[in-house]
Amino acid sequence: MQPSHLIASKPILTLLCALTLVACSSAGIEHYQDKQPQMVPEEFFLGPLTAHGVLKDRTGTVTRRFNADLQGSWDDGVGLLAERFVFDDGEIQFRNWQLIPTTSDTPGVRTYIGRAEDVVGDAEVQVSGNAMFIRYVLEVPYKGDTIEVNVDDRMYLVSDRVLINESRLTKFGIPVGEIVLTIIRGPGPLGASVSEAK
Template sequence: MKALFKWTLTVLLLSLTAGCSSMKIQDYANETPKLDLFAFFNGKTQAWGQFQDRSGMVLRRFTVDITGTLSADKTQLILDEQFLYNDGEKQTRVWTIKQTQPNQFIGTAADVVGEAKGQSAGNALNWAYVLDLPYKDSSIHVNFDDWMYLHDDQTMVNRAAVTKWGFKVGEVTLFFRKPTLENSAP
């Protein structure tokens, strides 16, 4: 009986890990245009996105107005994100992002547990962090495996897998767009 239990547990664990992402940031090292995180988010950026549950059903849609400000010494980026959800809820998240080494970043925000760790290569950036997500009358900690891809100087696509205890609970899809000069005039 013990052998059957161990065999079943082993098969279960192997099947769970087989579904894990095998993407590596270095897979994108030769992709262009090259992402400069601080340059892309400096100034105004708009975003549109949605949260899908694990079956793919869209549960919430949102827009985000983002203002990025570089520190005087250009070693830190502050991202002020103003969310508006399709149900009327508003939310603010302020990120502080620092480059620790070439292509290595850390980020903090009030609802991020500890530090977000980021790596970039080519046109891509991968963030890994734990978010304290409001849920019913409390909150839960969920893991984000966040991938951002620069398409051109004004457009970035973001996909994030959201997991809890190793199980996928949902996915966030987000599109960022820098305003063009004619669209940024008052």
């Protein structure tokens, strides 16, 4: 007969093991290959868009809210996404993303290089099915200086006009924050501009 405290701990141990396996087996971009609608950056990031989201700290508490106006264009296959963010405290930030197509070694996966002013080096961009993953190192203002934070963007197209993005922010492998945002393509009732949303 086992001691009662050991019996009681078995379900907890099983749960912890299961959670560890789930955390280590996050679905790769290939998992979304057959998901619809298909994400085509050259089509979605074209013309005016808006973004609306929140920034959370490592405890999951929302610390900032923001709205953004975006403008996408493509020239000779290279994309440019000009972004203007307005935060709830009045701060305004700008970022210009460049997307450069590259040759993919994985069937069903399209790849790009991503570049922006506050991104260190090149971002790794993968697209498959309705998903678009971007991994990069971002320079973030911190106490009068900047620090480098690893960002893992996971975007999912849920309709031809709406893209959901979850971003995990880590430093030395430790979670430091999260960004959740919705990007809406084109003008219309779904997409209030920054000035309308303030």
